[in-house]
Amino acid sequence: MYRTLSLAAMIALSAGCASQGGHTTMGTTKDPDAVKGVTWQWLSKTTDKERLEVTEPERYTFALQPDGRVYARFDCNQGNGAYEISSGKLEFGPIAMTRKACLPGSLDSTYAQALVKVESFRVEDGELILGLDDDGSMHFRAAP
Known part of the structure; x- marks a missing residue:
């Protein structure tokens, strides 16, 4: 009984998460609100x-504010x-930054x-993936 119920629940859950046309997994x-x-x-x-691979991710961050400003480390x-930002599109304008000399090996x-x-x-399974204009990508996680 439980096995049948669990299988039925998994099928229903999978069907509910599938998109029309197969474009979204x-x-x-x-959605821009998932990033801001x-x-x-x-x-x-x-x-x-x-x-x-970034060994100290907490040293390289950004946060998109609702007012159209980005703050970065x-x-x-x-x-x-x-x-x-709009659905699936993101562009940064010029970012003014301090000019301290970081330690050797800084990224x-x-x-x-x-x-x-x-x-x-x-945003895929909680990870932010940014597409670059050279066909590259950057991966991010939400700060704890």
């Missing part, structure tokens, strides 16, 4: 040429600027250069 959204008001920590960057530097300039290339987003 369970746990994926392109969250501090996102940078996990990795992937392009055709490289895969970069670039390791030892802070920055803010403007952004535009501050790599992170800043990558944010300029952002053109799309999706």
Whole structure:
């Protein structure tokens, strides 16, 4: 009895999460409200040429404010600027940032250069994935 009920519940749940036309998978959204008001920590960057893993994600963050402002941390530097977002699309305007010299091995300039290339987003199973204009991507998690 329980096995039959569990299987029926799983099927109903799966059917409820499936999208029309198969464009959205369970746990994926392109809703701007899913991104705003969250501090996102940078996990990795992937392009055709490289895969970069970030060992200290809490040092590279950004948060989209409801008023169209973005606040970011670039390791030892802070920055803010403007952004535009719509369903599945995200672009950062110029981001003014402090110019401290971070320790050797910092990814501050790599992170800043990558944010300029952002053109799309999706949240998939709680992870934010930013699409870059060079067919690369950046992965983020919500800060604890």
